[in-house]
Amino acid sequence: xxxxxxxxxxxxxxEVREFIRAELPEDIAYKVKNRLRLSKDDTVRWQKILYKRxxxxxxxxxxxxxxxxxxxxxxIFDEECTAAxxxxxxxxxxxxxxxxxxxxGSREQQDYFLPRILSGEHWWCQGYSEPGSGSDLASLxxxxxxxxxxxxxxxxxTWNTLGHHADWIFCLVRTSTEGRxxxxxxxxxxxxxxxxxxxxxxxxxxxxxxINDIFFDNVQVPVENLVGEENKGxxxxxxxxxxERTGQxxxxxxxxxxxxxxxxxxxxxxxDGRPLIENTRFRDRLxxxxxxxxxxxxxxxxxxxxxxxxxxxxxxxxxxxxGSEIGQxxxxxxxxxxxxxxxxxxxxxxxxxxxxxxxxxxxxxPAAMDYFNTRKFSIYGGSNEIQRNIxxxxxxxx
Amino acid sequence: MDFNLSExxxxxxxxxxxxxxxDYTFDKRRQIVASEVGYSPEAWKTFAEMGLLxxxxxxxxxxxxxxxxxxxxxxxxxxRGLVVEPYLATVVLCGGLIRDAGSQAQKxxxxxxIAGGELLMAFAHxxxxxxxxxxxxxxxxxxxxxxxxxxxxKSVVLHGEQAGKLIVSARTSGGERDADGISLFLVDADAAGxxxxxxxxxxxxRAAEIKLQNVQVGADALIGEEGKALPLIERAIDxxxxxxCAEAVGAMDAxxxxxxxxxxxxxQFGQPIGKFQVLQHRMADMVIAAEQARSMAILAAAKAQxxxxxxxxxxxxxxxxxxxxQSARAVGQGAVQLHGGMGVTDEMPISHYFKRLTMxxxxxxxxxxxxxxxxxxxLSA
Numbered sequence: 001x002x003x004x005x006x007x008x009x010x011x012x013x014x015e016v017r018e019f020i021r022a023e024l025p026e027d028i029a030y031k032v033k034n035r036l037r038l039s040k041d042d043t044v045r046w047q048k049i050l051y052k053r054x055x056x057x058x059x060x061x062x063x064x065x066x067x068x069x070x071x072x073x074x075x076i077f078d079e080e081c082t083a084a085x086x087x088x089x090x091x092x093x094x095x096x097x098x099x100x101x102x103x104x105g106s107r108e109q110q111d112y113f114l115p116r117i118l119s120g121e122h123w124w125c126q127g128y129s130e131p132g133s134g135s136d137l138a139s140l141x142x143x144x145x146x147x148x149x150x151x152x153x154x155x156x157x158t159w160n161t162l163g164h165h166a167d168w169i170f171c172l173v174r175t176s177t178e179g180r181x182x183x184x185x186x187x188x189x190x191x192x193x194x195x196x197x198x199x200x201x202x203x204x205x206x207x208x209x210x211i212n213d214i215f216f217d218n219v220q221v222p223v224e225n226l227v228g229e230e231n232k233g234x235x236x237x238x239x240x241x242x243x244e245r246t247g248q249x250x251x252x253x254x255x256x257x258x259x260x261x262x263x264x265x266x267x268x269x270x271x272d273g274r275p276l277i278e279n280t281r282f283r284d285r286l287x288x289x290x291x292x293x294x295x296x297x298x299x300x301x302x303x304x305x306x307x308x309x310x311x312x313x314x315x316x317x318x319x320x321x322x323g324s325e326i327g328q329x330x331x332x333x334x335x336x337x338x339x340x341x342x343x344x345x346x347x348x349x350x351x352x353x354x355x356x357x358x359x360x361x362x363x364x365x366p367a368a369m370d371y372f373n374t375r376k377f378s379i380y381g382g383s384n385e386i387q388r389n390i391x392x393x394x395x396x397x398x
Numbered sequence: 399m400d401f402n403l404s405e406x407x408x409x410x411x412x413x414x415x416x417x418x419x420x421d422y423t424f425d426k427r428r429q430i431v432a433s434e435v436g437y438s439p440e441a442w443k444t445f446a447e448m449g450l451l452x453x454x455x456x457x458x459x460x461x462x463x464x465x466x467x468x469x470x471x472x473x474x475x476x477x478r479g480l481v482v483e484p485y486l487a488t489v490v491l492c493g494g495l496i497r498d499a500g501s502q503a504q505k506x507x508x509x510x511x512i513a514g515g516e517l518l519m520a521f522a523h524x525x526x527x528x529x530x531x532x533x534x535x536x537x538x539x540x541x542x543x544x545x546x547x548x549x550x551x552k553s554v555v556l557h558g559e560q561a562g563k564l565i566v567s568a569r570t571s572g573g574e575r576d577a578d579g580i581s582l583f584l585v586d587a588d589a590a591g592x593x594x595x596x597x598x599x600x601x602x603x604r605a606a607e608i609k610l611q612n613v614q615v616g617a618d619a620l621i622g623e624e625g626k627a628l629p630l631i632e633r634a635i636d637x638x639x640x641x642x643c644a645e646a647v648g649a650m651d652a653x654x655x656x657x658x659x660x661x662x663x664x665x666q667f668g669q670p671i672g673k674f675q676v677l678q679h680r681m682a683d684m685v686i687a688a689e690q691a692r693s694m695a696i697l698a699a700a701k702a703q704x705x706x707x708x709x710x711x712x713x714x715x716x717x718x719x720x721x722x723x724q725s726a727r728a729v730g731q732g733a734v735q736l737h738g739g740m741g742v743t744d745e746m747p748i749s750h751y752f753k754r755l756t757m758x759x760x761x762x763x764x765x766x767x768x769x770x771x772x773x774x775x776x777l778s779a
Contacts, residue, residue, distance in 0.1 A: 003696070277776060292721065299692075314686065314689065318686045391685060398662065
């Protein structure tokens with residue numbers, strides 16, 4: 001056992017840090033660090049910069065154009081990116097549909113889609129949840145009926161993230177009603193420009209448009225856009241869950257956020273006019289989250305270092321539960337630190353060109369919106385209650 | 399970055415787990431804790447033969463030259479079996495102090511004797527009103543001739559009655575809470591002026607109140623530099639905390655395994671109680687708590703042994719004690735609760751795991767104490 005990074009890993013960290021310092025556009029970093037509104041272009045621009053360096057897909061193997069980095073290198077890269085204020089790379093293409101295409105897609109699908117995900121040309125989104133199928137995802141009803149060389153897709157997907165920017169959507173669709181609900185599901189790749197697709201915004205509790213309903217009305221999808229075999233889609237979706245054991249922990253992002261909350265607590269004043277950080281009650285809460293984040297980081301590194309040797313245990317669910325709880329706790333503390341200046345709703349001030357007046361500090365503008373927005377952490381990606389079901393039933397055998 | 403045990407550590411772990419499961423059964427432990435001395439000399443001899451008693455001592459002093467990760471493996475196995483032998487007091491605390499701060503003569507005299515199983519030691523540091531403050535030492539050591547005379551009282555000294563030698567902290571200068579002026583002395587447990595009142599602890603281990611009345615020691619009894627012992631004590635306690643964290647992880651694993659088994663076998667309302675979601679989720683949270691604690695026990699072991707940055711060491715060890723203490727409480731209470739009425743009987747092992755986990759949280763500072771350390775570090779960070 002040795003908890004220190006090797007000299008090679010330290011050198012790698014330095015190389016990453018220097019690259020980011022030279023190449024990350026300042027306007028993007030400013031937005032990320034101050035939690036201002038990011039545009040599609042910000043995310044795509046950063047993806048193209050990484051792509052040019054050969055780092056477009058830190059988590060992919062080399063044969064598909066990835067970096068071939070090991071788990072610890074990926075962790076270091078993520079830490080450096082989040083610390084510097086780089087925007088998060090879009091998960092839907094890189095981390096979600098790509099591994100499925102690599103493992104189960106046809107050669108043609110691999111050759112066409114993977115390079116376009118890598119270069120940032122294609123923006124992907126996800127079509128899993130439906131109005132009647134949330135935690136009970138396998139009950140989904142969106143139908144895909146074979147008609148010659150096409151599937152005809154009808155139904156509604158919901159809780160779709162950033163689909164209004166998307167070029168493609170990967171969907172779980174019902175191709176059979178025989179047998180158990182899981183046995184009639186297929187994994188389809190659908191061009192968002194297809195006639196019959198309607199994207200309707202869902203405004204979330206923070207007043208922002210990030211999420212959509214997507215309606216499919218007799219949408220024609222060529223059969224070559226089926227991934228793998230018909231009715232095996234559930235297996236592919238589950239493969240994805242097992243594939244990404246540490247991604248939902250978000251350690252790098254929470255470390256950066258912890259630094260931000262500390263900084264806010266040093267600038268904000270308590271009732272006595274002293275910096276808020278000197279208030280014991282607030283500080284103890286922050287310390288408690290710091291301890292839990294440290295434990296999360298160690299668990300994450302432990303899984304990255306030894307996980308591949310073992311059968312999947314409770315770690316993916318553990319990291320999702322703890323990661324979401326810690327992120328939520330930090331956003332809550334950030335809001336609390338702002339005191340009553342968290343109240344004003346000034347969404348226009350999330351635009352970096354905003355030159356109007358603020359109430360209190362800039363960090364107060366997104367504080368409550370972030371808190372409201374991030375309640376989703378414990379709901380999406382398999383709610384934390386579903387994660388506890390997975391641990392108790394799949395891992396512990398209850 | 400490597401979290402894997404070495405091949406030797408893996409073998410040590412396998413050997414110890416087998417030993418605990420086969421030779422240190424719960425019934426065996428019942429006999430041991432009911433005995434006069436409260437530990438098993440026979441088990442202690444076995445530990446010596448296994449090399450456990452000198453695992454972190456240099457080879458020239460009869461040790462194996464291991465590190466805190468070896469201690470982690472040992473303590474984790476001991477936690478699984480609720481082992482009550484004086485390993486923490488003798489090997490981790492006192493052996494560690496001699497190894498890190500003792501003179502050549504002290505090392506030669508003591509380390510091989512500890513490693514061989516011939517000598518038990520106890521660390522007589524805390525006093526009845528010191529709570530967890532390491533610099534609160536009222537016991538005095540007055541210079542007389544070329545030696546010292548010790549006066550004072552030490553409280554809840556782990557295995558103080560069983561030890562042949564004590565390491566006693568005493569003030570050679572300064573006020574009761576000063577950081578400077580504390581010294582460490584090696585004292586024969588049966589020296590004139592030493593009186594000991596031994597007792598059982600809540601978790602069936604042993605401790606003692608120790609009085610020192612005009613106890614005379616020679617100059618060669620001093621460990622390290624006069625008046626400069628606080629950093630040594632802090633490090634020894636940090637190593638002790640790391641060991642306790644590992645022990646807690648072993649105890650949590652065992653408690654969780656036993657609770658899981660109970661959920662699968664105990665039937666109510668016509669089905670195993672583990673089919674009820676409200677119990678499933680509590681069990682899942684207990685498993686999560688134990689995994690997070692395991693991560694922090696590893697961090698504590700890594701940091702406790704580093705010497706170059708004491709503030710960083712203390713910070714991380716405190717963070718570990720916070721999380722392990724809180725996890726130990728959650729797992730202990732949950733395990734008892736899920737066992738229902740059986741959980742609050744003396745008959746079931748689970749109540750004994752609960753008691754040990756509770757005492758581990760208290761020992762060397764509870765979660766709140768260490769949280770205040772982590773919290774205060776935010777002021778300077």
